[in-house]
Amino acid sequence: MGLFSFIKKAGAEIFGIGNADPDDAAEVAAEELRLEKAAVNRLKEIIKDFELKVEKLDIFIDGDVAMISGLAYDQATKEKVVLIVGNSNGIAIVDDQMIVEHVAPIAQFHTVVSGDTLGEIAKGFYNDAMKYPIIFEANKPMLTHPDKIYPGQLLRIPVLD
Template identity: 55%
Template sequence: MGLFSFIKNAGAKVFGIGKTTEEEAAEAAMEAAELAKLKAGKLVTAVETLGFEVIDLNIEVDGDTALVWGEASSQETREKVILVVGNTEGIAAVDDRMSVAVEEPQAQFHTVVSGDYLSKIAKKYYGNASKYNVIFEANKPMLTDPDKIYPGQVLRIPALDA
């Protein structure tokens, strides 16, 4: 799919940012390569915890870019993995190198801005605000409540079934 851009400091705190100063000092002392491996491992754990089916999932972190490999079970899974990784604080881009077991149409992505809510986004993409639940369902399990979205977050907007 290519390279996707995200807002680096708007995502989930998967990397443990906000730790005590002693923990921060210990992390800062790590070699850059070790820190990148640690971040990559935490991203893999975050993806696996959500139960996405990806064979041979591999993630590398290079600065603020995450490179993702593996074979996703579906296009939906592929897109959700990109969103989990990209919606992580400290990641500004995801270089998607995944393959898909079964090709399907690609969804659109929407970056949430201040004042957005799911029904407003549904109105924009579908012409019908009541279709907000389609967007909510398409972003589970990353979203747990339709009212809990934040500026900078990137959402998956699937095509409506005919």
């Protein structure tokens, strides 16, 4: 459990574009609430599509902060859910309140910077660039190819056995 910081403008687009008149505060607030609810529904769909095992998943978004609760099957599942939510454009902080059913070592995290490759990241964490597939596998299904990472993206770096 804890707070995770993300780069608000990096990541997948989950919020729609609002049409509310900025001079009408009630209309702006209603539009913001509508967008937040739509974003929560989309995030839940993505988590379900990735077949991540989380019971009683609840996501609450308030501005650029997302709070997640539920029972994750294992530590890796929990971390992937946090990354899916946090690596969404518009989210700056994830308040992770999930409980883990099967406890395992907690992974480290790395924020991708311009010029990073999974090989360079593996070299930094594991002293072996050829261990990049471990990082790639740990971030599937969010990553679809080892070369498709972007600055600002937060990656799981699992503990080696």
